[in-house]
Amino acid sequence: MKTIATPAGMQAWSRDRQADGKRIACVPTMGFLHDGHLSLVRRARELADGVVLTLFVNPTQFGPGEDFAAYPRDAARDLDLCRRHGVDAVFMPADESMYLPDHSIYIAEESLSGTLCGASRPGHFRGVCTVVAKLFNCVLPQVAVFGQKDAQQIAIIRRMVRDLNFPVEIAVAPTVREPDGLAMSSRNARLDADSRKSALGLSRALREAACAYAAGTRDSAAVLAQMRTTMERAGLRVDYAAAVDALTLKPVAALADGVLLAVAAFAGGVRLIDNQVL
Amino acid sequence: MKTIATPAGMQAWSRDRQADGKRIACVPTMGFLHDGHLSLVRRARELADGVVLTLFVNPTQFGPGEDFAAYPRDAARDLDLCRRHGVDAVFMPADESMYLPDHSIYIAEESLSGTLCGASRPGHFRGVCTVVAKLFNCVLPQVAVFGQKDAQQIAIIRRMVRDLNFPVEIAVAPTVREPDGLAMSSRNARLDADSRKSALGLSRALREAACAYAAGTRDSAAVLAQMRTTMERAGLRVDYAAAVDALTLKPVAALADGVLLAVAAFAGGVRLIDNQVL
Numbered sequence: 326m327k328t329i330a331t332p333a334g335m336q337a338w339s340r341d342r343q344a345d346g347k348r349i350a351c352v353p354t355m356g357f358l359h360d361g362h363l364s365l366v367r368r369a370r371e372l373a374d375g376v377v378l379t380l381f382v383n384p385t386q387f388g389p390g391e392d393f394a395a396y397p398r399d400a401a402r403d404l405d406l407c408r409r410h411g412v413d414a415v416f417m418p419a420d421e422s423m424y425l426p427d428h429s430i431y432i433a434e435e436s437l438s439g440t441l442c443g444a445s446r447p448g449h450f451r452g453v454c455t456v457v458a459k460l461f462n463c464v465l466p467q468v469a470v471f472g473q474k475d476a477q478q479i480a481i482i483r484r485m486v487r488d489l490n491f492p493v494e495i496a497v498a499p500t501v502r503e504p505d506g507l508a509m510s511s512r513n514a515r516l517d518a519d520s521r522k523s524a525l526g527l528s529r530a531l532r533e534a535a536c537a538y539a540a541g542t543r544d545s546a547a548v549l550a551q552m553r554t555t556m557e558r559a560g561l562r563v564d565y566a567a568a569v570d571a572l573t574l575k576p577v578a579a580l581a582d583g584v585l586l587a588v589a590a591f592a593g594g595v596r597l598i599d600n601q602v603l
Numbered sequence: 604m605k606t607i608a609t610p611a612g613m614q615a616w617s618r619d620r621q622a623d624g625k626r627i628a629c630v631p632t633m634g635f636l637h638d639g640h641l642s643l644v645r646r647a648r649e650l651a652d653g654v655v656l657t658l659f660v661n662p663t664q665f666g667p668g669e670d671f672a673a674y675p676r677d678a679a680r681d682l683d684l685c686r687r688h689g690v691d692a693v694f695m696p697a698d699e700s701m702y703l704p705d706h707s708i709y710i711a712e713e714s715l716s717g718t719l720c721g722a723s724r725p726g727h728f729r730g731v732c733t734v735v736a737k738l739f740n741c742v743l744p745q746v747a748v749f750g751q752k753d754a755q756q757i758a759i760i761r762r763m764v765r766d767l768n769f770p771v772e773i774a775v776a777p778t779v780r781e782p783d784g785l786a787m788s789s790r791n792a793r794l795d796a797d798s799r800k801s802a803l804g805l806s807r808a809l810r811e812a813a814c815a816y817a818a819g820t821r822d823s824a825a826v827l828a829q830m831r832t833t834m835e836r837a838g839l840r841v842d843y844a845a846a847v848d849a850l851t852l853k854p855v856a857a858l859a860d861g862v863l864l865a866v867a868a869f870a871g872g873v874r875l876i877d878n879q880v881l
Contacts, residue, residue, distance in 0.1 A: 429713045430710060430767055462770060484707060489708055489740055
């Protein structure tokens with residue numbers, strides 16, 4: 326497995342392989358890898374001849390009061406996991422090789438970014454779009470694999486790929502969960518015992534909503550109110566509970582197949598998200 | 604020569620050639636080609652095995668009161684010129700294949716775009732960056748050739764390429780002028796006889812400034828005042844006359860080798876620009 330530190334080195338690695346007709350898949354991550362990430366690697370290996378995992382905690386997608394400094398990091402462990410799971414190259418750029426001091430170009434999405442996580446994290450998706458475009462131009466993949474847990478991110482990145490004509494296919498892998506239902510997230514490492522228990526409120530609220538839908542409930546408002554109650558009872562501070570169209574992220578009044586139920590809540594000081602497509 | 608109307612068709616054409624190890628050069632234009640554009644094509648042929656000229660009047664770089672509708676167009680003539688000058692493919696997308704009705708992704712440059720043309724054309728360079736990124740992702744060139752006449756555009760596109768890691772080299776070809784000094788521009792076609800005469804004020808002001816510099820003048824303010832006077836006497840309405848660092852576009856108090864003198868002025872209703880590097 327190759328470890329690559331610079332954009333130019335990464336481009337050269339991919340170009341070499343593509344000159345031999347090889348297909349490259351990219352798995353963008355912020356590191357502190359868990360089974361969710363490793364499921365993306367497995368999917369990437371099915372879709373391409375070479376798998377590049379990117380390991381970069383992107384400063385531009387964190388707001389001033391957010392957890393950039395506290396975001397968990399363990400590069401040695403991440404590299405070991407990559408080695409054992411068949412990653413061909415890890416792109417691990419230094420902050421200063423990704424953002425020069427006079428960096429001044431940003432990519433903004435202006436329709437899907439104001440709602441859900443974007444409403445409470447202004448600038449977050451601008452940072453995400455900017456770094457993903459950079460990673461695409463460094464790795465030059467034919468396909469990139471993202472996790473369903475970040476449903477809004479997927480909608481926005483698909484929009485970016487479409488609107489900027491990136492020659493990259495976007496593949497989505499299902500959310501991987503702990504045995505008790507908690508969606509895997511690097512941020513779970515920051516939960517203390519109480520918050521870890523509260524955190525189950527997110528997946529529980531989604532499961533209950535899916536059951537209500539299966540039982541015939543179609544009224545979004547009623548289902549969302551119940552989801553909020555479930556999360557609050559678990560001890561969570563709710564950021565949002567929403568029922569939206571999975572592509573446009575516009576709220577829907579009536580539940581239907583394909584509708585995205587999405588939640589965000591704070592367990593202790595840790596912000597967690599989860600979602601479920603009906 | 605191939606004419607290509609869709610982003611997917613363009614990507615396929617370039618990928619085919621690149622699979623054979625061919626190098627592609629892109630010449631982005633808004634059409635109504637003149638000798639300036641054709642000099643870019645010649646430069647592109649020196650730099651690559653295949654030349655793609657793009658022909659697209661980009662709506663997102665025109666402001667509400669600007670000349671998008673009046674911008675001169677003659678696709679038949681442009682295609683004929685391309686054929687006779689060794690262009691291998693013309694990418695000529697329809698507006699609706701470049702911008703879907705719910706297009707929502709824009710690229711903004713936040714340091715170099717507020718000055719010079721950006722000051723009087725808010726949003727212009729956002730449109731330029733967005734469309735150039737799209738064209739790069741459609742044409743997938745190794746190199747793109749731009750004209751020195753659009754000096755601020757070059758600085759901003761270089762910045763975009765650097766900050767988003769586009770694997771594209773930017774080449775610049777000198778401004779081509781009419782025998783009397785007027786910088787070639789598609790917009791010159793919109794000048795009536797009087798305005799055509801006034802338009803000479805731009806290149807005259809730059810020539811005088813270059814002579815003053817050669818004679819030892821270093822005071823920017825004095826030189827810029829003289830440039831304004833020259834343009835006003837020619838009957839132009841001056842938008843700006845500036846002496847700036849060619850990379851940062853920051854004003855310089857003292858003239859020196861490499862400083863960019865840039866002017867913009869209205870001749871009749873037509874906005875013209877020109878520049879000179881000392």
